[in-house]
Amino acid sequence: DRGCYQSGYPQAAKYAEVFVDANRPDDSGSATNWASAKRTIGSGLAVTATGGICRVAEGAYSDTIILPRLVTVEGAGQGVSVTSSWYVAACPETNSCIRGLQLSGGIYGVFASGNGHVVEQCSIFSNYVGVYFTVPIYSGSRLTALRSLIVSNSKHGIYASQGVLTLENCLIAANGGDGVQQYSDNAGRSTYLVHCTVADNGSDGYEHTHNFQYPVYVTNSIFTRNAGYGYKRTSGASYGHAIAYSCVSGNGTGEIYGPNITLGSGVITNQSPALASGSYQLSEASPCVDSGTDTGVSVDAAGRPRPIVGRKPLTGSGFDMGCYELVPRVKGSVFVMR
Numbered sequence: 001d002r003g004c005y006q007s008g009y010p011q012a013a014k015y016a017e018v019f020v021d022a023n024r025p026d027d028s029g030s031a032t033n034w035a036s037a038k039r040t041i042g043s044g045l046a047v048t049a050t051g052g053i054c055r056v057a058e059g060a061y062s063d064t065i066i067l068p069r070l071v072t073v074e075g076a077g078q079g080v081s082v083t084s085s086w087y088v089a090a091c092p093e094t095n096s097c098i099r100g101l102q103l104s105g106g107i108y109g110v111f112a113s114g115n116g117h118v119v120e121q122c123s124i125f126s127n128y129v130g131v132y133f134t135v136p137i138y139s140g141s142r143l144t145a146l147r148s149l150i151v152s153n154s155k156h157g158i159y160a161s162q163g164v165l166t167l168e169n170c171l172i173a174a175n176g177g178d179g180v181q182q183y184s185d186n187a188g189r190s191t192y193l194v195h196c197t198v199a200d201n202g203s204d205g206y207e208h209t210h211n212f213q214y215p216v217y218v219t220n221s222i223f224t225r226n227a228g229y230g231y232k233r234t235s236g237a238s239y240g241h242a243i244a245y246s247c248v249s250g251n252g253t254g255e256i257y258g259p260n261i262t263l264g265s266g267v268i269t270n271q272s273p274a275l276a277s278g279s280y281q282l283s284e285a286s287p288c289v290d291s292g293t294d295t296g297v298s299v300d301a302a303g304r305p306r307p308i309v310g311r312k313p314l315t316g317s318g319f320d321m322g323c324y325e326l327v328p329r330v331k332g333s334v335f336v337m338r
Contacts, residue, residue, distance in 0.1 A: 014052070018048045019031050019036070019234045020044035021037040021038075021039065021059065025044040026039055030318070040061070044073075045065070050069060050071065054071065056074065056076060057080070058078070060090070065082060065090065067097075067098070068093060069088070069093035070096065073089075075099065075100030077100075081102045082104075083103075085106060087125065088103040088172070089109065090110075091110065094115050095114075095115070098117075100121045104263065107129070107130070108130075109150075110122075110124060112134075112143050114135065115142060116142065118146065121146070122149070123151075124150045125152045130156065130172075131150060131158045133158070133160040133161065133165070135162050135163040145166070146170070147169040147170070148301075149301070153175045153176065154176045155291070159178075159180075161183050165192070168192070168195055172197070172205075175207050176201075178201060179198040181204075183210050189214055189216060194219050194221065195321075196222070198222065199280060200225045203227055204229045205223035205251065208234070212230065215240055215241065216242070217241075218231070218243040219244050220322070222247045222249045223255075224233075224247065225252075228253045230249070230256060231243065233261055239260045243256070244264035246266070249268055250272050250273070266293065268291070268292060272287075272288035273321070274288075278322065281324045281326065288320055289326050291320070292317055292321045
């Protein structure tokens with residue numbers, strides 16, 4: 001409030017667990033269970049306590065989600081669709097989490113500032129930019145995306161200005177610009193890409209611009225069929241980028257470009273990753289099968305366990321590159337019932 005005194009009006013009660021359902025008639029319910037759920041996500045978040053969770057039932061929502069600090073919004077099923085013509089989801093504070101939502105139709109699918117935000121098990125598509133992350137210079141603020149599909153956005157899949165990223169088990173594909181574009185200046189912390197598939201983007205798969213004073217680590221990831229470079233660095237900072245156990249192959253302009261990029265063990269640059277037809281899954285003939293390394297990631301983007309061992313028992317590590325772990329065909333007899 002303006003002035004030296006806070007309003008004497010009582011504040012609305014807030015709850016650690018709140019419920020939202022698009023099929024409710026209005027927002028008059030208390031939101032403390034499904035029977036009293038709010039109709040709109042914004043009304044649900046307004047009564048979610050710090051550290052609480054707002055559970056959203058399956059359905060179609062036309063909301064701009066603005067997450068308070070330390071609050072999680074979570075889809076209660078696979079069909080929670082949120083559309084907006086501006087920000088579909090905005091994280092203006094710190095340590096908020098978006099989980100299990102489909103976010104589409106906006107200028108930004110997710111707009112985030114501040115540190116500690118997590119995007120988990122989301123599908124972010126048909127926006128101008130899928131995820132737009134911007135923070136003050138030198139802040140070292142981090143955004144984490146886990147097991148998410150960031151696809152078919154008209155510009156970049158992910159754009160990060162000054163912040164650092166952790167991307168794990170993400171498919172970043174078929175976006176009109178770069179899959180990931182990162183502009184950072186002395187952010188103070190490292191960026192990590194682990195078990196990501198970055199493919200079919202209209203420019204570079206990953207592009208890093210400006211001076212980055214801490215390393216970028218890429219492990220168990222695939223960069224393929226991007227129109228520009230698979231992996232590109234246009235900055236000249238002293239700290240290097242390290243790529244290991246990854247496939248950077250089959251890109252339009254070239255595979256890897258820029259200074260201070262170290263290729264470690266297990267990097268494939270001269271073989272196609274052999275993705276399955278019409279899919280970003282690996283085919284059984286892919287050189288990326290059983291060619292990764294253990295990073296402590298125990299599931300893939302689809303929730304299947306990592307690793308599935310025994311496909312190349314003499315040479316394979318059991319961990320596949322990319323966001324999906326190959327599920328081998330079951331061998332055995334086929335019976336035809338007439």
